[in-house]
Amino acid sequence: MTSGRMTWIARLSYAVALLPLIAAGDAAADPDNYVDVARGKALVAAGDCVACHTAKGGAPFAGGLALQTPFGAIMTPNITPDNATGIGSWSADDLARAMHEGRRPGGNFLYPAFPYPYYTKVTRADVDAIYAYLRTLEPVTDSVDRNTLPVPFNIRLSMLGWNALFFKPGPFVADPNRSAEFNRGAYLVEGLGHCGACHTPFNAFGANKADRYLQGNQIDYWTAPNITNDMQSGLGKWSVDNVVEYLKTGQTATSLASGPMKDVIENSTSKMPDADLKAIAVYLKERGAAGSPAPAPLPATDQRMQVGEAIFVDTCAACHTRAGSGVEHLFPKLAGNVVTTQDDPASLIRIVIAGGRAAATDARPTSPAMPSLGFRLNDEQVAAVVTYVRNSWGNAALPVSADTVRALRARVTGAGD
Amino acid sequence: MKQGYAQGLFTKAATGMGLHPFPRPSANISVAYTNPYGCTMAPCTYCGFCERFGCANYSKSSPQTCVLPALVREPTFEARTECEVTKVNLSGDGKTATGVTYVDANGDEWEQPADLVLVCAYSLFNVRLLLLSGIGKPYNPVRDEGVVGRNYAYQTGSGSTAIFEDAKFNPFAAAGSLGVALDDYNSDNFDHGPHGFVGGASITSAHTNGRPILYHPTPRGTPNWGSVWKKAVRETYQRVTNIGAQGSVMSYRNNYLDLDPTYKDPLGRPLMRMTFDYQDNERKMANWMADRCDEIAKAMGAKTTQINRLVGPWSVVPYQTTHNTGGAIMGSDPKTSALNRYLQSWDVSNVFVMGASAFPQNAGYNPTGTVGALTYWALDAILKYVKSPAPLVHS
Numbered sequence: 001m002t003s004g005r006m007t008w009i010a011r012l013s014y015a016v017a018l019l020p021l022i023a024a025g026d027a028a029a030d031p032d033n034y035v036d037v038a039r040g041k042a043l044v045a046a047g048d049c050v051a052c053h054t055a056k057g058g059a060p061f062a063g064g065l066a067l068q069t070p071f072g073a074i075m076t077p078n079i080t081p082d083n084a085t086g087i088g089s090w091s092a093d094d095l096a097r098a099m100h101e102g103r104r105p106g107g108n109f110l111y112p113a114f115p116y117p118y119y120t121k122v123t124r125a126d127v128d129a130i131y132a133y134l135r136t137l138e139p140v141t142d143s144v145d146r147n148t149l150p151v152p153f154n155i156r157l158s159m160l161g162w163n164a165l166f167f168k169p170g171p172f173v174a175d176p177n178r179s180a181e182f183n184r185g186a187y188l189v190e191g192l193g194h195c196g197a198c199h200t201p202f203n204a205f206g207a208n209k210a211d212r213y214l215q216g217n218q219i220d221y222w223t224a225p226n227i228t229n230d231m232q233s234g235l236g237k238w239s240v241d242n243v244v245e246y247l248k249t250g251q252t253a254t255s256l257a258s259g260p261m262k263d264v265i266e267n268s269t270s271k272m273p274d275a276d277l278k279a280i281a282v283y284l285k286e287r288g289a290a291g292s293p294a295p296a297p298l299p300a301t302d303q304r305m306q307v308g309e310a311i312f313v314d315t316c317a318a319c320h321t322r323a324g325s326g327v328e329h330l331f332p333k334l335a336g337n338v339v340t341t342q343d344d345p346a347s348l349i350r351i352v353i354a355g356g357r358a359a360a361t362d363a364r365p366t367s368p369a370m371p372s373l374g375f376r377l378n379d380e381q382v383a384a385v386v387t388y389v390r391n392s393w394g395n396a397a398l399p400v401s402a403d404t405v406r407a408l409r410a411r412v413t414g415a416g417d
Numbered sequence: 418m419k420q421g422y423a424q425g426l427f428t429k430a431a432t433g434m435g436l437h438p439f440p441r442p443s444a445n446i447s448v449a450y451t452n453p454y455g456c457t458m459a460p461c462t463y464c465g466f467c468e469r470f471g472c473a474n475y476s477k478s479s480p481q482t483c484v485l486p487a488l489v490r491e492p493t494f495e496a497r498t499e500c501e502v503t504k505v506n507l508s509g510d511g512k513t514a515t516g517v518t519y520v521d522a523n524g525d526e527w528e529q530p531a532d533l534v535l536v537c538a539y540s541l542f543n544v545r546l547l548l549l550s551g552i553g554k555p556y557n558p559v560r561d562e563g564v565v566g567r568n569y570a571y572q573t574g575s576g577s578t579a580i581f582e583d584a585k586f587n588p589f590a591a592a593g594s595l596g597v598a599l600d601d602y603n604s605d606n607f608d609h610g611p612h613g614f615v616g617g618a619s620i621t622s623a624h625t626n627g628r629p630i631l632y633h634p635t636p637r638g639t640p641n642w643g644s645v646w647k648k649a650v651r652e653t654y655q656r657v658t659n660i661g662a663q664g665s666v667m668s669y670r671n672n673y674l675d676l677d678p679t680y681k682d683p684l685g686r687p688l689m690r691m692t693f694d695y696q697d698n699e700r701k702m703a704n705w706m707a708d709r710c711d712e713i714a715k716a717m718g719a720k721t722t723q724i725n726r727l728v729g730p731w732s733v734v735p736y737q738t739t740h741n742t743g744g745a746i747m748g749s750d751p752k753t754s755a756l757n758r759y760l761q762s763w764d765v766s767n768v769f770v771m772g773a774s775a776f777p778q779n780a781g782y783n784p785t786g787t788v789g790a791l792t793y794w795a796l797d798a799i800l801k802y803v804k805s806p807a808p809l810v811h812s
Contacts, residue, residue, distance in 0.1 A: 318462045319474065327449045327459040330475055365486040366457045368475060 040133025043126055046276070047119075047192040048268035053079050062086070062140040067113065071153040074113060075144045082139035092131045099127050101169055102159070109159035112167070112206070121172035121191035166207035178286075185283025188276055198224040198260070215290055216342055221411045222259040223347040225338060227284055230291035233342045235284055243281035244274065250359025254326060254333035256368070258356040259347060270361045292343050297396035298387065304399055308388025311381055315373060316389075324393040330368050335393030345400045348386050350412045352377065353405070379405040418447050418461065423586050423658040423717075424597045427622035430716035436601045441621060442786065443594030444478040454487035461592050465626040468593030477593070497521070503684060505534050505550040505768060514552075514768050520684065533767050533803070540774035544569075544674050544744035545689040552765050553745070553755045556673050558692075564755040564763075566674040568743035570779035571693055573618070573664035573703035575727050577711035579719035580636060581656045588654070589627030594783070596623025602662075602709055603781050614702040616665035618781040620710055622658065637723050660714045662706035663738070665781040666699050674744045694731050703727035740784050742776035747791075749810075757810040759798035760791065766808040769795055 044050070053076050055064035063078035063086075081088040087095070094105040102116035103109060110116060122130075147154065172191055174183040189195045200208035201217045216226035216233065226234040235243060242252045247269035250257045257265050269277065298305050313322065319331040326333035334340055339347055350356075355372035377385070379402040386405070390397035420428075420440065431438040445461040452458070461476040475482050488494050499522035506515045506528065516530040536543050547553055547565045556566035600606055603617040626632055634657045635649040672694070676687040695703075704726050714722045748754025751763040760775055762768040771792050773784040780787075798809055 318464070319459065329451060329457045330449065330459045360486065360490070362490060363455060364457070365455050365490055366475070366482075367486060368457070369473075371473065 036129045036132040037136055038133075039126075040129035040131070042272070043130050043192060044133055045268055045271040046188065047130070047194070048264055049079070051263050051267050052076050059138075059140045059142065061134070061137055062142040063144045064142060066148075072150045073148045074111070075146060075148055077144055077146065078140060078142045079134060080137045080140040080142075081135050082141050085141050085143045086139060087134070088139055090131075092128050095131045095134075096124055096127045099130075100124075102163065102167065109156040109163070111156070111159065112162065115194040115197045117167050117208070118191055118194035118197060120167075120169045121187065123171060126192070162205060162207070166203075166205065179282070181279045181282050182286055183283075184276065185279035185281070186287070188280055189283055193280070195227065199227050212290070214284075216344065218344050218346050220260055221346055221350055221408060223339070223342045223344045224260070225342050225347075226291045228287070228291060229285055229289040231289070232294040233291050233338050234289060235338075236289060237336060237338070238285075240278065240281040240285055243284060244277045247272070247277045247280065248274065248361070249363040250361045251329060251364055253328045255337055255339070256329075256332050256358035258351065258358050258370075262357070262359040265359045266361065270359075270363075294341070294396045295398055298391040298399060302399075304384050304387045305391060307381070308384035308386070309392075311377065311385040312388055312392075315377070316385065324389070324395075329364065330366065334389050335395065337395075340389050341395050341397040343398070345386055345390065345397070345404065346408060348389065349382060349400065349405055349408050352382050352386060353409050354412045374409060379403075379409065382409075418443060418445055418592060418595050419463075420595070420597060421587065421590060421624060422584070423624060424622050426658075426717040427660065427713065428597055430713055430718075431599055434713065434716060436599045436713075438597045438599045438622075441594060441596050441598040441619075441623070443592060443596075444785075445592045445595065446476050446478070452483055454484060456483050456486050458482060463590045463592055463595070465589050465591035465624075465628065468625045500527075502538070502546065503549070503686065505536070505546065505552060505765075507551065507765065511551065512765060514765050532806075533799070534769075535799075536768060536770040537772065540741050540744060540772040541674070541689060541691075543770050543772050543774040545676070547745055547755065547762075547770065548674075548676050548689070549686055552762055552768055554764075555675060558670055558673050561670055562752075564746075564751070564753065566744055567753070568668040568746045568777050569672050569674045569691065569693060569741070570666040570668050570743045570776075571672075571695075571731065572666055572738040572740045572779055572781070573695065573699050573706075573727055574661065574725075574737050575618075575664065575703040575707040575710070576620075576659060576661040576725045577707060577714040578634070578657060578659050578723040578725060579714035579717060580653065580721045580723070581658075581718065582720040583656070584658075585655045586624065586658050587627070588624040588632060588658075591624040591626050593625055594623070595625075596621050598622075602706060604665075612701070612705055614698045614705065616667060616698065616702050616781065618662035618664035618702070618706040620706065620713070621661050621663065623661070624658070627654075636721075658717075660710040660717075662703065662710050663740075663781050663783070664699065664703045664706055666779040667696070668743055668778050669696055672696075695727060700727050740773070740779065740782075742773045742779040742784060745770050745774040746777045747775040748777065751812040757808070757812075759802075759809045760795040761798070761802070761809050763808075763812055767806060769799060771795060 050060050052065060053061045053063050058064050061080050063076045065076040067074040067076060078086040080086040083089050090105060097103050097105065098110060099116060099119040099122055102112065172187045196208055196214055198219045199214045199217055201212050201215065203209050214227045217224045228234045229236050231237060245252050246255065246257065247265060250262065250265045250270065320326050320334050324333065324335035351370055353372065353374035355370045357369045358367055360367035382405045383400045383402045387399040389395065428438045445467065446458045448460055450458045457475065459475045462474055467477045472479065472482065500519045502517045502519045504518050506518055507513065508515050514531065514534045516528060517534060518526060518528050520526050536546055538546055544566060548555055553565040554563040556563040598619050598621040600619055603619050609615060633650040634653050635646060636653060639649040640646050673692055675690050677690040680688045682688055707724050707726050711722050711724050745755040747756045747758055747760055755762065756770055756775055757763055760769050760771060762770065773788050775791060776784065802809060
């Protein structure tokens, strides 16, 4: 993310539910309804709660993941039903208030790293099902230090002003002029899926910019791409089936998910029902297109293109092929791949520098790796080869400077995840 | 897979001689492929590393490419890496395995209980593990008694090096087993009558690599270093190709494996000792094969050839083959074999031993295909065994 911009969500996969520790209160009644529990489990998968509420190597949902934000570190809370250290003493109303209003049971404010601006749209029935499922988890005693934010960001009352500016509470309202499938997709994307939390640019206060909804954003030094129906950098060239296949299996024949989206697919979308994935795809494809227009591609005579081509032939072509066509279901096709033509080249740069690994799913278990090349390509060379990829085989995108590579390298070297 | 220039010459020459060359099997893949487990593979790029290194290109059919990605997703599967099994534990009467003892990377010793133990540690280590665990009677060559360690066999290597006047073999464009072979002189495919030996060899034209440190062929008689050597490497590298004979080795009473009486590993366990040399039959066979290779090399158009004969005793120094066989062989008689036909230990019926250690003799071939086939054969039997655990063959 651009320095100077303060964002609440610094690490996509660790967007945190700042559910507080509870000092008092009786254990809430247990709704004992199998249907609700099963539905709740599916909803918890759809919301990808486990990604943020689990420390590396820790018990699922027991919290303790350190979230680095420009405001300081935030630790994710334990949401297992442990009375002392989890949310065992919460009632269903307490969870609904957190989800819908961004408030603790006692009334204190939550930070919007817990994406309540999205969760406010989740129906009460769905929240209750989530509650029912969370109650079934094994309680884990795991005290998380919740007071890691420095002054003045530790003053939760400041969220009163933030909410007045950026938070529109209220349930999802279906568009009667759209299909039921579109509206189902909208409900999932705008609500529990909280896709926009990562795929929408932030303003200076860490709120998603409503006027640039789903137009792409940099998060955790990865590009969360434009997922409007835009042709240059969005889903314009993808069919509904492509989107479903990607969310279900982690890949299409020509594009493979890596980075934070790998976690989202492995933990969440690969476990969602096909009908919901189709609804998401229909919504994303039909809701409209927005993004920057394609610039003219750099000419092949440009020196950066010639240097980049030489590096590409020596270093990349064995897998991605000379024509940029890749290998189906293994090495991404670069020609026409919108990851290469995002306004923000962060993903492309960091994959070259630090490598990456594609999502593994039951349908596509291989999880192929891209080796890190940062040890033998300097900043100028990375800039040249990335610029070449962005402007070859029909691709067109602005060139990348060595300074951009240098800034990113400082952040990602050694982080080959 | 696309064959190289040398393989084209070999095929033409051998066919002209009335022989029957064919592309030999290799575990590389030529087009993008998704296997029945959902694992994906990419076309081989002929980089010439895979006979000794892992494949980063997903083009070699190794378990980590073809099986493990699907297997690790099974909730019942667990792999403990950087661990070494030190022995198979037995019940008091020695007739049942109770599990294994292993040492982890920290040197800590653990016991893993088990109902069924599959010994899959590569043929030589299979034998050592059986010996260290006391499974099966160790072979005694003096009395010709016992079963574990007997029938150890190696392979012969011989052939002809063909140096051409003007050729460009591009040996760096290669894959581990890419090449062409012929079986006209293998096994019982030819009349052994006039030759005075049994067995045979597969004859092959293949380039496995052109790696700069390993591969720098020079004509015989060239110094091993200095400017003359450098000049010879430069002149020879592109102009030389090899015709090789990978020959069978029979099993003999005086070729065997046992535990070393002197040397121990860091855990204090005896090392395995290999007692082996080529016998007259193998020398005779290998040298006859070398002449056949030389005939083909000349027919390919070589300006000069150098016959590579099998001379002197077996040596551990030059790389010859990794195709070790025997030591824990399958058979029909528990007095002369360690395993029954389902690779089940005659003595400890819940132990199965997979690998070329089961081969009674060494064929003139790479053992991998047979190892795979035998493993499927044994697994099929194990499915029956699991339903009703007992010896699958009564001795």
